[in-house]
Structure formats: C-alpha cells, structure tokens
Amino acid sequence: MSNAMRDAIDGAYIANSIRMLRSHHRGSFLVVEGESDKRFFDWFIDKGACKIVVAYGRDKALDALQRLQTPPLGGVLFVLDADFDILEGRSPPSVSVVFTDTHDLETMLLASPAFEKLLLQVAKEEKVDKFREQHGDLRACLLRCGKELGYLLWLSRKDGLNLKFEGLTLGDFINEKTLLLNPAEMVKAVANHSQRLDLKGEAFLARLTAMHDDAHDPWHVCCGHHLTEILALALRKAWATNDRGKLDGSMVERMLMLAYDEGLFATTQIYASIRTWEALHPPFIVLR
Structure with missing residues (x-):
C-alpha cells in the first residue's frame, strides 16, 4: 500500500470497513496500529475466529474505537502501543483496548x-x-x-x-x-x-x-x-x-x-489481557 493510500485511511474508514466485514465474519476483529503489528499477531491468532485490521496509526485506531460505540459493535479488540500513556498516568480508554507491556511491541x-x-x-x-x-x-x-x-x-x-x-x-x-x-x-x-x-x-x-x-x-x-x-x-x-x-x-x-x-508470548501481560477480554466477551476468540 502506498503512503498516499495509507494517509487517506481514517478512523471513519476503519470503523465502516469493520461494520461491512461483520456481514460475513461473525467472529472477532483485532485492530492493530501497523503492518509490523499485524505480522506479529498473525502467528498467535485463531485465524478462523479472528480477523486482523490495520489502522495505520494510533490516533486513527482510537478514532475508530469511538465510532464503533454508536451503535455499539461487539467483538472488536484494539491492541495499541502503550506509547507514553503509562508514564503520563493514563490507562486504556476502554475495556476493549489492550496496551503493550512496554512502550510498543518492538x-x-x-x-x-x-x-x-x-x-x-x-x-x-x-x-x-x-x-x-x-x-x-x-x-x-x-x-x-x-x-x-x-x-x-x-x-x-x-x-x-x-x-x-x-x-x-x-x-x-x-x-x-x-x-x-x-x-x-x-x-x-x-x-x-x-x-x-x-x-x-x-x-x-x-x-x-x-x-x-x-x-x-x-x-x-x-x-x-x-x-x-x-x-x-x-x-x-x-x-x-x-x-x-x-x-x-x-x-x-x-x-x-x-x-x-509462543511460549514467550504466553508469559506477557498483553497475552493475559487478551485472554481476559475473551472471557468477558463470549463467544469471541482472538488467540489460538
């Protein structure tokens, strides 16, 4: 995807895309910030139960999160970089947002x-x-x-x-x-x-x-x-x-x-948080 195409994607586009995909995918959606995040989670998700959506930026992902609240759409989990939020005393803005254990996945x-x-x-x-x-x-x-x-x-x-x-x-x-x-x-x-x-x-x-x-x-x-x-x-x-x-x-x-x-991933807080989200939002599954 070209830089121009990525720049054209916004929160509204991401939210609308997920709503349209819901018509033929009844499982969960995992929204991540970038292509490298998608490559990371591709190995760990249950691909039959979960689809990954790339937001191409943290702000775009958060905008999509807000847009999916009205009307609410279930089964959507956002995994975002903690960035500087932990240092600034901010928690994830929703039960459907999970932060990385450290600044980011890298x-x-x-x-x-x-x-x-x-x-x-x-x-x-x-x-x-x-x-x-x-x-x-x-x-x-x-x-x-x-x-x-x-x-x-x-x-x-x-x-x-x-x-x-x-x-x-x-x-x-x-x-x-x-x-x-x-x-x-x-x-x-x-x-x-x-x-x-x-x-x-x-x-x-x-x-x-x-x-x-x-x-x-x-x-x-x-x-x-x-x-x-x-x-x-x-x-x-x-x-x-x-x-x-x-x-x-x-x-x-x-x-x-x-x-x-996978053994390393299973020891992380992000893994535990995703499993907790799954337990609170049946029947949606993210991880295999």
Whole structure:
C-alpha cells in the first residue's frame, strides 16, 4: 500500500470497513496500529475466529474505537502501543483496548530472550564479549541511547513540535564503537532533519534534560523503532560480522519476531489481557 493510500485511511474508514466485514465474519476483529503489528499477531491468532485490521496509526485506531460505540459493535479488540500513556498516568480508554507491556511491541521483543537469540545468530561473539567487558550490559547500552531519543520524542509530542525521527543518520550523534550518544548533537541532527533550526539553543536542550527522571521505566520511555535502529547500527559496527553492511532496523525487527515464540508470548501481560477480554466477551476468540 502506498503512503498516499495509507494517509487517506481514517478512523471513519476503519470503523465502516469493520461494520461491512461483520456481514460475513461473525467472529472477532483485532485492530492493530501497523503492518509490523499485524505480522506479529498473525502467528498467535485463531485465524478462523479472528480477523486482523490495520489502522495505520494510533490516533486513527482510537478514532475508530469511538465510532464503533454508536451503535455499539461487539467483538472488536484494539491492541495499541502503550506509547507514553503509562508514564503520563493514563490507562486504556476502554475495556476493549489492550496496551503493550512496554512502550510498543518492538520494546517487548527486545526485553525478551529473543534479543539474546538474535545476537547468537547475527553478532560476532568475540566482539560482543569485548564490548560487554568495556561498556557493560548490552541492553543497558541500548536503553541509554534510546532514552535520549525517547525523551526528545516525548517532548515533541507534548509541545506539538512535529519533529521527524524517521530516516535519521544515527552515526551523526551515536559513537559507532561505544554506543555513547551526544545529546547536543542529537538535538542538532533532529532539528536539522525536521527543519526546526529554532530548537538548537541551550534553552531547548535544558528543557529536554529536565524531563529526565530516574523513576521513569526506560522500557516505557524508549521507542522500539529507535532501539532497533540503534541495534542495527551496533550489529553493523561495534558487534559486526563481515556480512552485515546492509542490516537496518526493519530487518532487525523481523529477526526478533522470528526469534520470539509462543511460549514467550504466553508469559506477557498483553497475552493475559487478551485472554481476559475473551472471557468477558463470549463467544469471541482472538488467540489460538
């Protein structure tokens, strides 16, 4: 699907599509934010009982949720990224909305043993061991970088700055060998990338620094797409084997999904929440 087609889809379109699909599908609908979320859940759903609908954005999904209330349509479950809602004290807006355990599905994958499985298959063991000796726990290094980007994204959302993160060259502000991030260079790179040259001053950097709080769970601050891009950078450079030059964040996400099995999924809160929803909304089934 082209970007123009995705942009044309809105909450009304999604809600109307589900109402029309109900005429020949009496089972449940699982609404997810994006194509990568669909690929994740395709493996876990009961495909005879549940159909996945992609909303192409969190706001569009929430709009569709509201539109499906009047008149109410049963059997529709929304699985959405927790995003920054948990940090801001917001719960899911409906009993038919389930949040991810962490910021998003990608952070859930990285927090799981799928991360270690990926490293065993893709990274060079000697380089990983040396890096760990010099810089400490690998996840901690990823989270350290990801938190800086996460706070900047959070500030952008709070202040309506519309900063652009997709397509950033991470090597402009993250050291490829140590994975240490330079906050001032990060702000400069994102401001340039977003054509917001007014955000380069010390005052803006101070506002960003003031957002940091040790009480914030880094798994909720960090955006999964940022972390997989940082991991791809590490796998191309600091932890590289000889054939990883073209590895990017999207490829890393697919590898993590392949390394993530049903047993891991069954231990998560999101799994328990979906099972609870099923129990409260018979006869609708989502998971196999």
